[in-house]
Amino acid sequence: MFFMGKRLFAPFYASVALAICTFLVACLDIPSEPETKNQIEKIAVFVYQGSLKDSVQLKINSKDSSALVAKVYPEEHSKDVSYLWYKDQKLLDSGSTYPITARNASNSIFRNSSIPNRLTVSDKNKNSISVDFNVIVNAPPMLFQSTTPSQGDTLVGNSSTPILFRWASADPDKGQKLTHILEIDNIQYSVGEFTEVRQSGLKQGDHRFRVIVVDPYGEKDSTSWQEFYIARTAGAK
Numbered sequence: 001m002f003f004m005g006k007r008l009f010a011p012f013y014a015s016v017a018l019a020i021c022t023f024l025v026a027c028l029d030i031p032s033e034p035e036t037k038n039q040i041e042k043i044a045v046f047v048y049q050g051s052l053k054d055s056v057q058l059k060i061n062s063k064d065s066s067a068l069v070a071k072v073y074p075e076e077h078s079k080d081v082s083y084l085w086y087k088d089q090k091l092l093d094s095g096s097t098y099p100i101t102a103r104n105a106s107n108s109i110f111r112n113s114s115i116p117n118r119l120t121v122s123d124k125n126k127n128s129i130s131v132d133f134n135v136i137v138n139a140p141p142m143l144f145q146s147t148t149p150s151q152g153d154t155l156v157g158n159s160s161t162p163i164l165f166r167w168a169s170a171d172p173d174k175g176q177k178l179t180h181i182l183e184i185d186n187i188q189y190s191v192g193e194f195t196e197v198r199q200s201g202l203k204q205g206d207h208r209f210r211v212i213v214v215d216p217y218g219e220k221d222s223t224s225w226q227e228f229y230i231a232r233t234a235g236a237k
Contacts, residue, residue, distance in 0.1 A: 039080070040074075040123060043131050044073075045069070046071060047068060047069075049067075050064060058136060059137075062137050065099070065101050068098040068100070082121070082122050083120075084119070086116055086120065106139070115137065118131070138215070141171045141176075141214070141215045142169060142170045143169050143211055143213050143222060149209075154231055155229070156233065157230055165211075167223060171215060173215075182209065184199065185208060204230050206228075206229055207227070
């Protein structure tokens with residue numbers, strides 16, 4: 001009786017054993033989960049122009065060539081990621097650097113359509129991170145070289161005589177507030193937005209002056225030094 005019972009349950013044990021083996025093999029065949037963690041923690045955009053490396057104001061001088069440079073952190077992943085530059089939704093270019101020539105920067109059509117305002121960086125696992133930014137393209141202010149006094153003038157007066165200094169400046173970007181510095185004999189006087197002042201205290205003899213203009217973004221221009229002479233009487237020197 002016992003013998004017959006053992007034979008009766010043998011197929012059942014065989015089925016259980018087969019199921020267990022199949023389960024174990026299936027477990028061994030399950031692939032490990034792919035790496036989904038984003039390697040990049042942060043990205044930033046810098047402006048490189050001459051000796052300037054700027055990541056705060058992102059300002060470029062339209063008279064000089066420049067480049068937008070992408071930085072990723074941690075930096076060891078910089079060569080293992082892809083870079084895409086966009087203007088709004090339009091893809092402009094790829095790569096960690098986006099060059100801008102002075103000719104393009106001074107062209108308003110190019111500035112409006114082809115200077116990026118978004119960067120997307122993706123790693124090998126297709127994780128991505130984006131940053132929006134705004135590039136300021138600024139034309140430096142200009143000073144005209146025609147001034148009062150002009151080069152070589154002889155003026156009549158003494159230290160009590162107010163001497164007229166006059167000049168003219170312009171801003172290609174229009175509407176920006178320009179400030180001026182009048183420099184006489186290496187002494188600087190901040191005169192704000194004025195383009196005409198009278199200055200006394202200049203003794204008889206040789207003098208020189210120049211004017212420096214500065215726009216809100218720190219771009220400058222200056223006149224050349226103008227030399228003049230103050231005499232006590234007309235025609236004297």
